[in-house]
Amino acid sequence: MSKKPAILLIYTGGTIGMVKDFSTGALKAFNFDQLLERIPELNLLDCTIATYSFETPIDSSDMHPEHWVSMVNIIESNYDTYDGFVILHGSDTMSYSASALSFMLQNLQKPVIFTGSQLPIGDLRTDAKENLITAIQVATFQKNSVPLIQEVCLYFEYKLYRGNRTTKVSAELFNAFTSPNELHLAESGVHFKINESLLLKHRPEEKCRVYKNMDTRVMILKLFPGINQEIFESILNIASLKGLVLETYGSGNAPTEKWFLACLKKAMDQGLKVVNVTQCSGGSVNMGQYETSTEMKEIGVISGKDITTEAAITKLMYLLGQQVPSNEFKDLFEQSICGEMT
Numbered sequence: 001m002s003k004k005p006a007i008l009l010i011y012t013g014g015t016i017g018m019v020k021d022f023s024t025g026a027l028k029a030f031n032f033d034q035l036l037e038r039i040p041e042l043n044l045l046d047c048t049i050a051t052y053s054f055e056t057p058i059d060s061s062d063m064h065p066e067h068w069v070s071m072v073n074i075i076e077s078n079y080d081t082y083d084g085f086v087i088l089h090g091s092d093t094m095s096y097s098a099s100a101l102s103f104m105l106q107n108l109q110k111p112v113i114f115t116g117s118q119l120p121i122g123d124l125r126t127d128a129k130e131n132l133i134t135a136i137q138v139a140t141f142q143k144n145s146v147p148l149i150q151e152v153c154l155y156f157e158y159k160l161y162r163g164n165r166t167t168k169v170s171a172e173l174f175n176a177f178t179s180p181n182e183l184h185l186a187e188s189g190v191h192f193k194i195n196e197s198l199l200l201k202h203r204p205e206e207k208c209r210v211y212k213n214m215d216t217r218v219m220i221l222k223l224f225p226g227i228n229q230e231i232f233e234s235i236l237n238i239a240s241l242k243g244l245v246l247e248t249y250g251s252g253n254a255p256t257e258k259w260f261l262a263c264l265k266k267a268m269d270q271g272l273k274v275v276n277v278t279q280c281s282g283g284s285v286n287m288g289q290y291e292t293s294t295e296m297k298e299i300g301v302i303s304g305k306d307i308t309t310e311a312a313i314t315k316l317m318y319l320l321g322q323q324v325p326s327n328e329f330k331d332l333f334e335q336s337i338c339g340e341m342t
C-alpha cells in the first residue's frame with residue numbers, strides 16, 4: 001500500500017485564521033493545534049497534515065521579506081519530510097509573497113500552495129473552508145508517486161494560479177485574484193481540471209535551490225499625467241535606491257519630455273536598475289512600438305514584458321540580493337526564471 005502524502009500547513013496570519021469569540025463577538029486568531037477539531041472535514045482528506053504556525057500571526061499588510069525568509073526556512077528544513085506545503089496567508093499581499101517565494105525556492109519539486117480567504121474560517125458564509133481543503137488536496141496530487149505541482153501556486157475561489165502571475169483585484173468578491181497574462185493552471189468544479197501542459201516541471205536530478213537575500217532598496221513608481229519634475233528627480237536621486245519598477249502607460253509608454261528621460265538616464269548611469277512594467281491590468285510592455293517608449297529602450301530601461309508589478313518588485317529584490325554583475329542584470333531580468341513572464 002502506498003504511503004499517504006504528508007502535507008505541512010504553515011499559518012502566517014490573515015483573515016483565514018480568525019474565529020469569532022461567541023462571548024464577545026470579536027474576531028481572534030485561531031489556535032492551530034485545534035485545526036482538525038475545528039475543521040473535521042480535513043480528516044476526510046487522503047493525506048496526513050501537520051501544522052506550523054508563526055509565533056505571532058500577522059495581518060499580511062505587515063508582511064516583510066524577513067517573513068519570506070522564515071517561510072523559506074520552514075520549507076527548507078522540512079523539505080524532505082513532507083510531500084507538499086500549504087501556506088495560509090492574508091490575501092492583501094499574498095501575490096507579493098507567492099512571487100517572492102517563487103524566486104527564493106527555485107527548481108522546486110514539491111508544491112507550495114498559498115491560500116487565504118475573504119471571510120474568517122469561523123464565519124457562517126466563509127470561503128475559507130473550500131480554499132483550505134482544496135489547497136491541501138492540490139498539494140497531495142501525485143503522478144507516478146511524484147508531486148504533480150512543482151512550483152509556487154496560489155489557490156483561491158476554485159482556481160489554481162501560478163503564484164508569480166497573480167494580482168489581487170477585489171477587496172470584496174470571493175473571486176479576489178486574477179492572473180492577467182497566464183491561464184489558471186487548474187480549476188475546481190465537479191471535477192478538478194488541471195491544465196498539465198502549463199505546469200512547470202523540474203529535473204529530479206537537480207536539487208531545489210534556496211535564496212534568502214532580498215534587497216529592499218527598491219521602489220515602485222506609477223506614472224500619471226502631470227508628474228512633477230522636482231519630485232520625480234528627488235526620488236531617483238535617493239542615494240540608496242538600487243532598483244525601480246516604473247509603472248508606465250499601455251505597452252510601456254512614458255512622457256517624451258526632455259527632463260524625464262534625462263533624469264532616468266542620469267540615475268541609470270549611476271547604477272539604478274529601472275524596470276518598465278505596464279500599469280494596464282493585462283498585456284505586455286513593448287518598448288519601441290511607440291515613439292513614447294523608443295528612447296527608454298535606447299537608454300537601456302529593462303523590459304518587464306508581461307510581468308505583474310508584484311513579481312517585478314520581488315524579482316528586483318531577488319536579483320539585487322544576488323549581486324548580479326551590472327552588465328548582466330538586464331538580460332537576466334528579461335528572462336523568465338520560474339514562469340513569471342512569457
Ligand code: ASP
Binds near residue numbers: 014060061093117
Ligand atoms: N487584511 C487581511 C490580510 O491580508 C485580509 C485577508 O486576510 O484577506 O492579512
